[in-house]
Amino acid sequence: MPMVKIKCPKTGRDVPTGIVMDLDTFQSVTFTNNSVSCPYCGEAHVWSKPDAFLE
Ligand SMILES: [Zn+2]
Structure with missing residues (x-):
C-alpha cells in the first residue's frame, strides 16, 4: 500500500506522513493543515x- 508523502521545503527530501492509502x-x-514532524530538518x-x- 502506498504512503502519503510531502516534500520537505528545507531539504527537498520526501517526508512520509504515516498515512497509508490507495490511489x-x-x-x-x-x-487541510495536516502537520508532520520532519525527520530531516527537525521542524x-x-x-x-x-x-x-503518493509513493
Ligand atoms: Zn523538513
Whole structure:
C-alpha cells in the first residue's frame, strides 16, 4: 500500500506522513493543515492536499 508523502521545503527530501492509502482514496480525500514532524530538518511541516503525493 502506498504512503502519503510531502516534500520537505528545507531539504527537498520526501517526508512520509504515516498515512497509508490507495490511489482511489487519495484522489477523493481532502487534507487541510495536516502537520508532520520532519525527520530531516527537525521542524513540523504543515501541509495540505496540493503538497502531498503518493509513493
Ligand atoms: Zn523538513
